[in-house]
Amino acid sequence: MGTAGVIVDPGDMAAYLREPREAFFGRAPCVVKPRSAREVASVLALCNEAGVGVVPQGGNTGLVGGQTPDESGAQIVLSLQKLDKIREIDPASDTMTVEAGAILANVQAAAEAVGRYFPLSLAAEGSCTIGGNLATNAGGVHVIAYGATRDLALGLEVALADGRLLSGLSKLRKDNTGYDLAHLFIGSEGTLGIITAATLKLFPLPRSRATAFVGLADPRAALKLLTLAKARAGSALVAFELIPRIGVEFTTRHIAGVRDPLAGAHGWYVLMELASPAESGVEDQLTELLGEAMEQGIAEDAALAATLEQRAGLWKLRETMPEAQKPEGVSIKHDVSVPLESIPDFLAEASALVAVHAPGARPTPFGHMGDGNIHYNISQPEGADRVVFLARREEINALVHGLVTKYAGSVSAEHGIGALKRDLLRKVKDPVALELMRAIKSALDPKGILNPGKLL
């Protein structure tokens, strides 16, 4: 790889050994930055031979510590940053082939430049990479209409533990020739192979959007609104985000330029968006739908974005929620999902548990209700000691995750397992599923060099 591809200087390595929040960090003898899939494969062949662990890293934006080495100093970091080419765009086939290190925002922009749409969208899109998105099966705000990252890939190129290169790039929408290997690597967090490139699906560019902010009494009303919106708008419903009253309070209080779009106060809110490749129609559709929701007593009030600026304002309220929690003190967070039908009961019971076990703590559950995915964040009690509250993290995690399990939900809806939830996974996952995962891991990475200590 030449000296340019290997970083050993501690100062230059620092940014790769910790993630930005500094919640996860470790040591490494070096960071390697291969320039091609072949170089990635060669590094793996050598490490497999030598029994050295390899931690793949994309944009280093993951939230569960999947992308940083442990503290042993025995694992190297393999950064995909130099594999950032968009290899091909084929608008007629509605596909694009990109290397793992391409920044998500660049992928989105390249699609748009040829009049197509790549729908994956999440807060970190300016710095996360498509390889990381695939390795973690990233979710985001449009899963309700387009699926998660796994649903957006047609084929993968993957460097395997022993240095073989799987050439699975494909523009095909249908291919029933054997086991679906792409789905095995997607979401495996770099523990089965290192994704070096992917062929992605492109979609028609939406030419019209309509966005509304709806005030309602409770999550049960929000579920009714979701059912109604799906029945009326189908796949034109591209976002359905739940926000509690306290989220409006926090954001209007702490984020410059955020204002409450509705005159009165409501218990809960939904930010919903319709989009269509047609030039018009979705505004009328949304207006009609909201009229029906008001008539049926589902919605209490609603504001439609009349301008792009107003739309941006509504989304800003939603997207700055995590940031707005910071001035209120520390938070204990959960990235969970439950069946749609169980969301109202889950939220009510979780809130009751918090009231009993952490009086004064402020639940701020928000997120992708259309996918059953709630970011169950809990802000500390006003004025309480940060350290004392955070010391109760594991206890409160156990309460929330216990409730998730009761409702047959997931303790990691979209962020993955990484280092953070590895031990938790062992407790909550079906034992047979864990056995199968271990059998597959052993078959594909017998020496255990791929992202050791993560996920399994």
Next chain:
Amino acid sequence: MGTAGVIVDPGDMAAYLREPREAFFGRAPCVVKPRSAREVASVLALCNEAGVGVVPQGGNTGLVGGQTPDESGAQIVLSLQKLDKIREIDPASDTMTVEAGAILANVQAAAEAVGRYFPLSLAAEGSCTIGGNLATNAGGVHVIAYGATRDLALGLEVALADGRLLSGLSKLRKDNTGYDLAHLFIGSEGTLGIITAATLKLFPLPRSRATAFVGLADPRAALKLLTLAKARAGSALVAFELIPRIGVEFTTRHIAGVRDPLAGAHGWYVLMELASPAESGVEDQLTELLGEAMEQGIAEDAALAATLEQRAGLWKLRETMPEAQKPEGVSIKHDVSVPLESIPDFLAEASALVAVHAPGARPTPFGHMGDGNIHYNISQPEGADRVVFLARREEINALVHGLVTKYAGSVSAEHGIGALKRDLLRKVKDPVALELMRAIKSALDPKGILNPGKLL
């Protein structure tokens, strides 16, 4: 299982040992019909212990011989027919949990009974089972809008080779807790485990449809129409089927009640359909879209179905194409896919190859153009000897599949590998992919009892 669950009488076994076309058949010491997932698992535990091969069978409608035993008489058939319960429908979560032996048409009807839509639709829906659909990742006519069977499942219950039962049923739309095991079993044709139940996604019921039959000059014009239709209608485009002139000739000639919907003759045709959960709008959308296609010189003529009866007539023309080929003699068939962009070149070159190597033979390529999936059927030359033409099957297969490979296509777009294409798979698949498939097979079924001789 009791004597009622085990068939040993040769007469009673006969229907399970051959598929309806009699292209694949074999022998078996017995056919077992378990009544529960636990019983399926128990049978597998015993067979694994004894080293006896097990051939899982659903509705016995597969086209590649995946569901019948070989002629050794050493494999038993395990029919899923008695596992036919719909365990639960949850309209609020938009999910339904069904057992493997449930007939697809019953699954569709059960969804519709609660005002929901299960979009998988194919010719065999009256007798194929959802377990078979999952095991083979069945396609059908609505893949363009809803995906193939794998995209419609949220979780699986699977009996493993050694008798363990994987409890992976799930109503969750997002769950990033480890490897996606469901996608591994889906499309594995019963070689990694036997699917006993699945949780399926439900969709809003379409309340309006618009269907058109479009005459155009050639497949390149059809590709332009597809691009235009996607740009204008997005996911409202639920079917886009290509039909050659000879298909219209065959069906109008041989199928009672089929008539040519257009006044003049055209080189090629597209049957396209828009659907929406809205009560109206798609007809106008389709009319506008077709107007644009005529203006741009893409379409030569078009007929819109004005009544349900007319719509049924258009679909009958498309769906009876295989049947209409029979009175014209024998056919050599291919279930292939290529990238959308390559469809016109693939069709032109395949036609030229046939003209050179089998003069007089009549290519009748039709199918799911929106997915790049063409059923490249070739009817024998008029009046030629059936046996002489069929004797050239392998030679002609090799020509067509060679062309498919040139365009990075698939030799089995939706029918799977089974026994028919097992040897072909070895020749066309990336060797590293084959190695990975074998490694996974060994890890999950070390004694090789699951559907031996199929796929791998």
